[in-house]
Structures are given as C-alpha cells and as structure tokens.
Amino acid sequence: MDVARKLEILADAAKYDASCASSGAARKDSRGSAGVGSTGGAGICHSYTPDGRCVSLLKVLMTNACLYDCHYCINRRSSNVARARFTPAEVVQLTLDFYKRNYIEGLFLSSGIIRSADHTMELVIEVARLLREEHHFRGYIHLKTIPEASPSLIALAGRYADRISINVELPSQQSLDTLAPEKNLARTEIAMEHIREKIDERYAEKRPPGAPKPPPFATGQSTQMLVGADASTDASILGCANKLYTAHRLRRVYYSAFSPIPQPSSLLPLKAPPLIREHRLYQADWLLRFYDFKVEEIANPSAPHLDLALDPKLSWALRNRESFPIDVNQAPRERLLRIPGLGVRNVERILSARRFTRLRLTDLVRLRLQMKKLLPFILTDDHHPAKLGLDSDSLRARFLPPPQQLELTFDSPPTPGPSDFLSVRSGEL
C-alpha cells in the first residue's frame, strides 16, 4: 500500500477528534539549528475544510486497526473499514514535508490500540522521538496517550510533545460500559492526575534549592467528550468537564457532536444531535472558564439541558432578572461579566475607560457592542431599562430567532442538505 492510500485511510480515521489547538506551547524556534519549527505564539489555522473546521496540524492515526470496540468509532474492531498502518518513518516524512510547505504547523498523532497499550504508545513515541532528535523538529506535537500505558511511557510522550491528551469520550462509566466497554473513567482520571503532576513539577515557580530542573514536559493536556451518542445530559457533561478543569487542570475540553459514520453500529442512536447543542456546550464551557460561572447556574438536575434557542449567558440572565440592571459605571468586574452581550475584552475596555470618563450609551455604541442584547440589562446616566417596558415574557421573545417564514411558491422544493438527511433514519421531519 502506498503512502497516499495510507494517508487517505488514516486521515479519514482521525477526523472525529475535534482537538485542533496548536497554541499554548512553550516558546521555541528553529534559529541556530538545521531544522524547522517554532511554537509559542497564537495558533495558526493553515486551512479550513467545508465543515468549518480548521486544519492546523497533520492529524492522523499510526494505525486504525484497534482491539477496542467503541461503538461510536469508525475504527472499532467490529467495523469493516479498510485498515492501514504507517511506519514511524512515513509519518516523520509526511510531517516534515507538509511543515516545510507551510501546510501545517505540527503533528497530532493518535492510534488504534494494537497488541497492548504499551506497544501502541511505543510506536507513537518513536515518531515524536525521530522528529525531535533526528530531525531537530521544533514544531508543535500533540500525542494522544492511553491511560493504561506505563507511567514511564507517558512521561516519555510528554517529554517530546507540546500537548498530550486522553479522551474521556463519555461523562460517566455507565455510558462507557454500554458504548465503549474497554474504557474506564477511573483509570483515565488516574492517568490525568499523573500527567498533571508532571506538568506541575516541570513548571513549578519555585524549586527546592539545589534541586535539578525536571525534564521537559508538555505544557498542557486536553480531552474530548462525545455529545449525543448516549443519553448523557448537558448538566452531566458540563459537570464532568468542570471536574476535569479543576481537579486535573486541563487546558481544554472539546465537545464533539456525534455525527453519522460509515459502518454504523446497531448500538448507536438513529438521530444525530443538532450541531447547535455542541455550540451551546462550548459557550457554557467558556462561561465556566472565563466568566466565573458555576455549573449549577448553567445546567442542573431540574434543568439538565441547555436552551438551544438562546445562548447560556442570556438564558441565565433571563432566569435571574433580579440581578439586573447592572450599572456599567459602577459595577465591579465580576458583575460586568454577567451582562449578556458583553465579552471579557469589552469588560476590560469599559473598566479602563471609566477610570477617566463616565460612559454613556454613545460610548457603548462606539465599542460596537450588541446594543439590542445589552439594553435590557444595563444602566447608564442616560439609560434605564425600565423605559423599555419589557416584562419577562416579552424579553425572551425579543431574543428568540424569528419564526421561519412559510413560503408558498410553485418552484421545485429546495435541494435537501446533509442536515435534512440526519433525521431520515428515524422518520422524523
């Protein structure tokens, strides 16, 4: 099998991993070396595919042969997808060739599990070792690790990689037992804990006097959760994410809406979740990380799912009208962050401007804020929302997307797009 055919199979096999980050690495570059590569700046998206996702890394599997039977995965052992296997030298050559043409800014390497966790990790690590040690490659490397692999191999992976990750895939062991019987959440968490210790050790601000600097290690770890392949609620997904952020200090949790795969398993749901659910989870995730929201404020046992029609911050504001209006000239940072339509950057702009001036509505317009969203929730010297005369119901109606216009025409019906097909299997419209 030639490299092009292998690339077809092993890129196709890797596309369901949503992680694309190539930022947050330690600063390094190729000056003074015979190699190429640099990291440490903002991530660069070198291309975009028509699914709206960016291409920043060469994302491939070492092999898509796999002992595991995760039912949402095209590469599970029960699937009869075509199988292929790269040699480490082939992945190294592809990475360098692509990098030098500026198609990509690094490698994201994962693998199906063959023979054993340790054997698989050794193959993945060999690619990273060759790139770093033989070719002086200083670009971004993200390695997927296997929780059951020996700690010494995970340490070695972290030594070569900028980012390492283990996918939790589903937020509870119960869900994993049904859809991914070989996976174990507790073991994943133990491995994440171990990785976190390595990161803390390497980047500790203070070391005991005389203690040697620990070996290089990836600057962060991330994970992915699959959305809509089982009955897990948004509250449970966000609860899991929050725990991973606080307990193991993950850099990112990616949410991947389950989408139809070739070779579907009989254990999968018939209908894919709406992509908007994935989007709302990302918005909620941002609220947890940058806006000091608690999970219970966004989703909780009595309202376990996010509102698909409104973003979670606006949704929270509508449920908590007593917290508003907020005076943009007086309120502290944490209160400003609660205002729908006001992002972190504009909160900083407001805080810095109001040290020198009192803000009026025209000032907010100049910041190009979303005034329609903002007005019902804020107070300025020349504005009080009471004059808008909005009660709770009309306020919600103000933000709902306009109802779809039903058009009566004699033209041929519109051509269906992929999203129309997603409901076909269940017969829903």
Place this chain on the structure above:
Amino acid sequence: MRSVVIKPEYHAWRTAARQLLGQGLAPQEVLWTDDPQEASLFAEPEPEPASATAPAVKVPTAFLDLARRAAAHTDPQRWALLYRLLWRLTLGGERHLLSLATDPEVRQLQDWNKSIGRDIHKMHAFVRFRKVGVDAATHREQFVAWFEPDFRIVRLAAPFFEKRFAGMDWSILTPYECAHWDGQQLHFTPGVPRSQAPDGDVLDDLWRTYYKNIFNPARVKINAMQSEMPKKYWKNLPEAPLIADLIAESAGRVQSMLDTPERPALPAPHNAYLQSLRARDQPPPPPPGEGTGSGLESSEGRTAS
C-alpha cells in the same frame, strides 16, 4: 498650513512627526501626503531612528507599536490621525488617551491595527512554499512562495518565517515587496509579478489527499469556512479547487452512511491484553454496606460485560 510629503512608511512618519512636534505645530496646521514615488522606498536606506534636530518626546511604547502597525495600512488618513493622537498624548496632555477605547480616534487606530494583525496572521497561515531545489554548496533546501497581502505587511510578517523556517532557504514574493532568508539574514527586494513564482509543488497532491479525507461531510458549515478563509485567498491555495466538489458530494456521502446496514458488535477476540484489562475491571469484593457507584466519583468499581 505645513505640507509634509513622506514615503509611505513608519520611519518616515516618525522622523517628520518628531520635528513637527518639536516645533509645536498643531495637527490642524499640517497636511500629510504619501509620496507617490514609491520606488524610492527601496532605493534609500532606512533613516536613523533618532534625528539630531528633534527633541526627545516621551510617548507610551504601546502607542509606538500601534503606530508602526497602522503605518502599514493604506488609508491615506493614517499619517494625519497618527499625528493627532501623538499630539493629544503629549502636548495635548491626554496621557491616558490609549485607555479610552471609546474615543473615536483611538478606536480608528485600533481598527487599523486589527486589519493589519489579521492580514499578517493570514499571511502566516496561507503562504504556501514550493520547493525549487537544493543549494549545491550548502545542501540547504530552497523554497519560494507567492502571496498577495492586502496591506504593506511583508516586513512585519517576515520575522515569523525566519524563526519557523531557519533551517531552509526561502523567498516570499509579493506584488510590492519580497522577503528572503538565506540562513544568515533577512533581506528585502522590490515586488515582482506573479509569473516569477513557481506554480505548484510535488507534494500538493498528497496535501490535497489529506485535505479531502480530514473533511467530515456530515457537518457541512460553509459560512464558518469562508469567514476564516475568504475566497480572495483561494487562488493561491492548492487545496481550494477541491472545495466545490467536497460540498456537492457531501449529501450523497451522508446518505450512503445512513443507508449502510448497522453492524452488530462482534465477540471480543482472544487477546492477552484485553483479558488483562478485563481482569483489572473485576470489582474488588465490596465492603459490607456499600454498593459500587458509577460516574466520576466511582473508583475501579465496574462489572465486566
């Protein structure tokens, strides 16, 4: 009214602005014009950063960084606005001016910076190097790229390429200025027409294979793609000719996934590693009065299926 004609670049503006400010000339007394003789930009060396005749003025370093970037913009108003801001920050007594994102002139400066920043970022992303050979003496690989930036950003964007591609020789050609790296230093030459740049690379087919296969036809989001990769860049991207077909075929590909009969789970193969996993999953005998939980809080308590 003082009329100032400068070559359209930051150092020329800075030198002139220092002198005018030293003479106490108010912004409304100065008329700024770009020198139409752009060719002279390359003929002359950059002027000394500090002119002996101009007094030192203290301005926030943040302003100098913003001004340097804004200077790369093509808006003819930029020199006058930069001078007005400089005046307000110094003789005008508004030292805190840059804290006021609500000020229309500060806002304009930031907008220009945003456009320039985006142009630089897109250049870092969408330049495509084509291999043209290997230097016989140094054995270094040689690459050439063609790019069409919106603004005059080649000098601002080039240091990134130096850091990232130090181990190879490269040139980036653009219509108004070209950047070159030979392993020792960056240098710049006048712009060239596109015909001077190579058309393709032997690796482009493999790259297109990757692009085609990393695309997920089940979640087409064309607007999301185009807002980040506008069509104006497509003509220089080897992967872009695939986009139309990938979109057109996506609905059929998804339909065929849905038409595929579902596959039952096959029994686990006889494999030592899987058996060892199952052995680890066997729950320890539960202590009296406690069940095995599930979810994140549970320890190793899970029954093998």
